[in-house]
Amino acid sequence: MGNVLRLLGKCCNPSPQEEGQSLGPHGVTYPTPGVAVLAHDLFHFDNTGEVPDGLSRHVVSSKKAQANWYKKLVGAWKEAKPPPKSPEAASKLIIETLRRHRKEDVEGVLAFYGLPATDAITGVGQGLPLSLPGVKLQFTTLPVDTKDVADGDTITVYVDTKEARESAQVPDSVRNAVTRRSKELAKKNYAEANALQKQIFKAGYRVSNGPNGDILARKYRIRLRGIDAPESSMPYGAEAKEALRNLVGGNSLEIHVYEEDQYGRSVADVYCNGIFVQEFMLKKGLAWHYVAYDRRPQFAKWEKEAQVTRIGLWASSDPEKPWEWRKDNRRGV
Known part of the structure; x- marks a missing residue:
């Protein structure tokens, strides 16, 4: 979790030029403190399994789902080289990690940290995609x-x-x-x-x-x-x-x-x-x-x-494949 620890010092110490700016959901100023607070929250989750207070007001899914997001985000942050240091880089990490989740939730997480939801996604300022490539219908x-x-x-x-x-x-x-x-x-x-x-x-x-x-x-x-x-x-x-x-x-x-x-x-x-x-x-x-x-x-x-791990059907040394089973049964074997 070294990547996170390197950012913790930024969390509660906004620079003089940031004084007087609007406050984000954690009571710190934009823009870079949002990255630091994200780092702090990931570090906290990695140690306690607790998602940050107030997140539920920004997203639509359950606490259980939120914990699943943060588990994925912790893993992505640890693997990031270099770790995100700008709002755009942090947004990109969140979007790429959670891209299969509900659009409202991804937007809510970004809003919670005061992170942008435009250029970091597509590079052309088009915002969150309505669907993934190849998706014809989403509901x-x-x-x-x-x-x-x-x-x-x-x-x-x-x-x-x-x-x-x-x-x-x-x-x-x-x-x-x-x-x-x-x-x-x-x-x-x-x-x-x-x-x-x-x-x-x-x-x-x-x-x-x-x-x-x-x-x-x-x-x-x-x-x-x-x-x-x-x-x-x-x-x-x-x-x-x-x-x-x-x-x-x-x-x-x-x-x-x-x-x-x-x-x-x-x-x-x-x-x-x-x-x-x-x-x-x-x-x-x-x-x-x-x-x-x-x-x-x-x-x-x-x-x-x-x-x-030989779990489930793999407990058998040679489990029959369903497509082969269907082919044999269609032939009356």
Whole structure:
């Protein structure tokens, strides 16, 4: 943690020319004290596991997610050569380390330290990117029902149609069915209301109860990008499904869709409270790196770590690969 210690002396000793400037969230002046305070907070987290007070007022994710960010930031800071000394360099480190997390959270962390959210990201002052390269669609889901986890790499999720993009795409037939269903329920005509609910569901939507009334949500079937979990009837298939259920159940997910597969599923990277779901499954030894469709080196690294420790399916000396299992079963072998 030597990089952090070298910056601690700046934290509480602003230079004379900084006197009288506006104060940041830690009661120190901009611009360089923000870097020093970040260093101080990372040093403090590395020793205590505590995130700084007041951060929650700037971000939207939980304390658990915040701790995950700071763990990553500590690692990135230790590896940085040289360590960040300017606001721009500190911003770049934060953005690159947390780039897969929610945009609102990354912006909130930067604002918390009074760090810029423009040039350090793209070099042309365009601000935070709305999505990563290759991402075609990005959204946050409603809390996931555990019954909607099909197996270790497939989840059905729902998105509130109050979001502007979703609202513009709801078919008139669905809107009309929702209105008619409400009227039938008011008249206690439950048979007709249930028939309309089935019509809505068949169109790829559902109506559920929310704290402020009914919620119309659009359905997405998500295939976790870059991994292949054991099929349900394979060894560790049940364990993979249960692990994924325990992770995402009851939580809203951040979804980055890259493409649609031949079965109409959205192939996506998925994040749950700051946890990269594919990383979680690979490190638990409950999925293979799907090399035929994804060559990301970190996936290979996480799979290798699980193999070395013989965790999960790697307890077997020669576990059957799910893509080979599917091929054999299609042939009736």
